[in-house]
Amino acid sequence: MTPIFQLSDDFVTREAELDPIGATHRGITVDPAETTDYSPDGWAARAEHVKATLATLATLTPSSDADRIAGAHLKERLEATAAWHDLGEPLRTVKAHFGLVSNIRDNVDMLPRATDDDWHGIAARLSNVPVMLAAWRQSLEYGLSRGLAAARRQAVELAAQADRYVGVHDGLVADYAAQVDGKHADALRAGIDAAHRGYGELARYLREEYAPRAVEADGVGAERYAVGARLSLGADLDAHEAYEWGWAELHRIEAELAAEANQVRPGASVAEAMALLDAEHQVDGVDAYLDWLRARHAEALDRIDAHFDIADELRTLDVTIAHGSGAGAPYYTGPSEDGTRPGRTWWPLGGRERFAVWRELTTVFHEGVPGHHLQIGTAKVLADRISRYARSRSVSGHAEGWALYAERLADELGWFTPPGSRLGMLAGSAMRAARVVIDIGCHLDLPLPDGSRWDYDKACEVLHQRGLAQWHRVPAEVVRYLGWPGQAISYKLGERAWLAAREEATARPGFTLRDWHAKVLAIGPVGLSALSESLQGAAFGPSADSTNGS
Known part of the structure; x- marks a missing residue:
């Protein structure tokens, strides 16, 4: 060693x-x-x-x-x-x-x-x-x-x-x-x-x-926000550039949402399409919801082999209800170092008895495979090829960026076949773009495009109306952003970094998407500032095994 x-x-x-x-x-x-x-x-x-x-x-x-x-x-x-x-x-x-x-x-x-x-x-x-x-x-x-x-x-x-x-x-x-x-x-x-x-x-x-x-x-102001953003991104942040980009990204997604709503029902607005899906594609009761979640995770694990190399140790994934949690969002915890505890996705109820599952297939891909479970789990099982420090923790921008990239990849692979599930994916992406502007705007007191100022109520309004977040999630989400400065931006800014890295790699000889995914997952967690540099050494096609740290 x-x-x-x-x-x-x-x-x-x-x-x-x-x-x-x-x-x-x-x-x-x-x-x-x-x-x-x-x-x-x-x-x-x-x-x-x-x-x-x-x-x-x-x-x-x-x-x-x-x-x-x-x-x-x-x-x-x-x-x-x-x-x-x-x-x-x-x-x-x-x-x-x-x-x-x-x-x-x-x-x-x-x-x-x-x-x-x-x-x-x-x-x-x-x-x-x-x-x-x-x-x-x-x-x-x-x-x-x-x-x-x-x-x-x-x-x-x-x-x-x-x-x-x-x-x-x-x-x-x-x-x-x-x-x-x-x-x-x-x-x-x-x-x-x-x-x-x-x-x-x-x-x-x-x-x-x-x-x-x-x-x-x-x-929290500029000084504390810069430290929080650095912790979450693994990179220094140009907050004003990210804020403007976040608004532009939200506008882009809204246009795509409008086109997808028309696929749900010709002429329907986004709100009308979502209401139609809510009426027709929900499950009733916590037990039925858990059964649905477990079935969707299992389906994703079954189809992952066609596109990724996945270790046998990662074919077990626990799915659990996060009882007592007030968190609006599901989350993931990785496998134990010794392999005795599998990865686990946690699903808060938010006081619900009915569950709009058309929205949540995209989150299954985010938290499970090809998202967190594949990325974080792969780092766990790579043993001495990745340092123990990197195996034991992720960087939010790297991990959440990958998980959001995984949602987009699932769309590219045609996995959003259930009715409304692609609209659910786009709604989730809109929520992540709204997080960028809410998090930066609230903590740095930046004006909205109409000149108004951020406060808690305005943040809830934007997240619900522009980010299309369900109301049971909204208050908890906004409280989370305000209490964890710099973390909410890691999803979209991380996805942006992953997409840029993939675009750069496509120009290299021998590039295939499956090979690229294997190479980037084998590198393990890094900050976004080091992501591009770390991936530049990834060769494609026949090559010698990577040198490990032992």
């Missing part, structure tokens, strides 16, 4: 010790009784680990292309993370609906549960939920003492989210009884009760103590 690959491995090992919750999310096996220290001291220890690794990395020289990519990726990611720490962001990052609290809650469902010892680990992690949340409250209090406050809206929304989590783990008692004839039922019940108390106490604190001292402004 080269020194750069060894440093990457060492970083991940130590990071897992400092952040067991994050390690579980990244698929790294840790003792579930261990906790992440979310106190100021815990954040400081993780920041120091980042900076010490950067100092060591600066002394190392790459010995191969794989080494060069691994070192550059590690450097870019750690520099972006260090900048986030330097701004004091851990002390004021109150995020709904994807953030620290949802990570702790989802972590429980990611732990193995095959043996009685596994369930004892689940009980231990549950019992530690109030400990971790209490430490986080210390960080928030310290942040307030330094003048580092989150937005009031995020505190109120996260309090409501924490309230919804009270009771969310109750089903584990029946699961335990059904799966294992064990001796830890009392410990499991005690852990569940402790976790629920922790969620409830956090909700009270956020609502009664933190929110009154939070700031009213939702936008």
Whole structure:
């Protein structure tokens, strides 16, 4: 193993010790009784680990292309993370609906549960939920003492989210009884009760103590936005160029939507076509929805071989309902490092009992294959060809850009055959374009084309009317953008980067789309600033195997 690959491995090992919750999310096996220290001291220890690794990395020289990519990726990611720490962001990052609290809650469902010892680990992690949340409250209090406050809206929304989590783990008692004839039922019940108390106490604190001292402004301003965008994109952002491009892209998609609506019913407007599809192509009930989702994921896995090389390990994909989640959007978590936990797509209900599935086929391709599961899963199974650091995490612009590219690719391959499903794909693309203008506009206070200014209500209006997002998703989506600056732009800007990379590659001798996909997935995650450079070395046609980092 080269020194750069060894440093990457060492970083991940130590990071897992400092952040067991994050390690579980990244698929790294840790003792579930261990906790992440979310106190100021815990954040400081993780920041120091980042900076010490950067100092060591600066002394190392790459010995191969794989080494060069691994070192550059590690450097870019750690520099972006260090900048986030330097701004004091851990002390004021109150995020709904994807953030620290949802990570702790989802972590429980990611732990193995095959043996009685596994369930004892689940009980231990549950019992530690109030400990971790209490430490986080210390960080928030310290942040307030330094003048580092989150937005009031995020505190109120996260309090409501924490309230919804009270009771969310109750089903584990029946699961335990059904799966294992064990001796830890009392410990499991005690852990569940402790976790629920922790969620409830956090909700009270956020609502009664933190929110009154939070700031009213939702936008974070130019300095914080630049750091957030860099974390999500792996590239510095020309925000004004991206804002103008986002509006132009939204207009382009709207024209395509109008043409597709005419295919649904001649002469129909987009709104009329969507209403017609809503009336005729829904499923009723959560069980029927889950059955539909599982069937569509299975179909995509069955047809993927015709267009991609997929590892046998990735042919298993869990599909689950995200009970208790207030998130508007589905999401994906990757396989574990040791292969014992498969990739999983998570589907929030948003209070629905009827589901407009014509809209959601495109999201199956985004979250499953050929989207996140293929890309992130492939990186997981490439072993020593990609550094452990790259295998353990993705860059949002790279991953979400690929997943949105995968939706477009599914259209090119003719996969949108069910009635209305292509209109659903275009509506999803419109929503991602709307995200670009909402996210940049709200955080940087840029004017809309008509000269008006952004606020929460305007963002909801644009997302619903121009982005065509269903109303059950809209409030949660906008809250998410406001609490996670720079992430919402990663979909469309990432897709733009992937399409540009493919266009450049088509001019090379021997290009085939299947070969290109294999090459780009084998490189693993990189920031968007390094995407084009990393792909330039990809040769097509007969060639020697790529040099790995060992």
